[in-house]
Amino acid sequence: MHVHANDDDTVYFIEGELTAVIDGLPRHLSAGESAFLSSGIPHQLMNTSSNSSRYILIGTPARFDQFIREAAMNVSPKKVLGHRPPRKSSVS
Secondary structure, eight states: OBOOSSOEEEEEEEESEEEEEETTEEEEEETTOEEEEOTTSOEEEEOOSSSOOEEEEEEESOOHHHHHHHHOOOOOTTOOOSOOOOOOOSOO
8 A cells, every 4th residue: 555645646457457445445447447546545456366467557747757767876886785794793
């Protein structure tokens, strides 16, 4: 479950079926149907079947590319990402 503060999403289902939980209410959606996910409203898409599902997600305003640029980070080839190994304790 998540909420978009300033973005709306429209989801158009191409294949399969999903359950969309919108503001706490489940809604079954299948190919050819769509759902509007308004900003400020908690929502979640769930595939509860064993079959795959496909959908088109349209975010408005279109800012996903901005999110990717802001979330990206340049890392030098010698830099290691992740947790540092623990230091050896001086207490024996």
